[in-house]
Amino acid sequence: MSQSPERSDPSADPRRRIPRTDHLLAHSQVRRASDSLSERVVRDIVRAAQDRARRGEIPPEDVLEEILSAIGGRPAASLRPVLNATGIIVHTNLGRAPLSAAARDAVQAAAGYTDVEFDLGTGARARRGAGARAALLAACPEAEDALVVNNGAAALLLATTALAGTGEVVISRGELIEIGAGFRLPDLIASTGARLHEVGTTNRTHLADYTGALGQGTGCVLRIHTSNYRVIGFTSEVEVAELTGPCRAAGVPLVVDLGSGLLAPEPLLPGEPDVAAALRDGADVVIASGDKLLGGPQAGILLGRADVIARLARHPLARAVRADKLALAALEATLTGPVPPVLDALRQDPEELRERTDRLAERVGGRTVAHDGRVGGGGGAEVPLPGWAVALESDLAAPLRQGDPAIVTTVRDGDCLLDLRCIPASEDERLAAAVASARGSRP
């Protein structure tokens, strides 16, 4: 090929040597590297590299290299896997519950076309998510029926909308909680058009407060477990079992929002209520999240009386808050598979944790210090989980976060703390290597 006139003229503007967009897009190396990216994304990367060359930030000869490196470092989705070294098990900022291997496989299998709403035997349409429903009922035989929706907040929205309409939701003033990031459950309920009928006080609510509020306009009685804080001292609340009689007599459904998702009691969290007990005590519907202590995907789980669940499932809002096939697959596999990572982390043996922590501390030149783990946003407010951490220099927190793997730690009293509770032991090698490389990358 003959040289272009621009190239033969040394005085020409170097910007004229910037390769053309169509040439770059057609370049075999660019095409091979960008298999998993859309043409628009590749075009944007190409344009950004050309712009850098135009501004003189890179020589025109480096444009191709710049594009290849931008494409190579860019996965199709920006969410990155993180090693959670905080010791906080259900960490909302880190995606709450990590899925079990069984649940990951189920998500993979359901990712394409799948029989989520189809009966392969008869060829007819079938009930959506029948497998997840069956797994829930098997795991919680106290429930007559189950419905899975998008998340716990959606479950609460659906229950109050379908049961109360524009009527009243009777609720204790001690349970008007904010669940994080500024979301307040009373605001959520009020947004449905239902009216809150608050009873009792912040610290004490009695049965008579509830019974005095029941009347013609009552849509439902709602009990909310205050999962993220605790009121201690001069307190009194009304048990679910005490409320059942008056609610039945008034023909008013009793809804219990437990949040945490414990289907059965957990010995390590004696203060944490479970779904089975609430149903045995007479709740008509119990609400729980899928990605807290249940250890599954984001989901809102409604368990309870068949007629009440049917009312919820029939409501138009149910369609707007339904669970997607990936969540249904992961939920079923979480319920039928082995112990999920969340419960593994909760039940870590402090002795074994200590040994792992000591080994890592020795390898990376840190100290072992006592460090309590926490359940986090999933419940068990204020319950310390005895454990340990490797204490490192606090200026390692940023390079560890920005490294590969990304590691999120806690900085306390000038130490960067690495808590192994929520990290599988199989990752210890990578963790040690990451600490070494974080040290090396410091200025």
Ligand SMILES: *Cc1c(COP(=O)(O)O)cnc(C)c1O
């Ligand atoms: C977490 C929680 C919710 C909200 O559930 P999401 O699944 O986060 O939408 C509602 N109520 C209680 C008591 C909770 O703990």
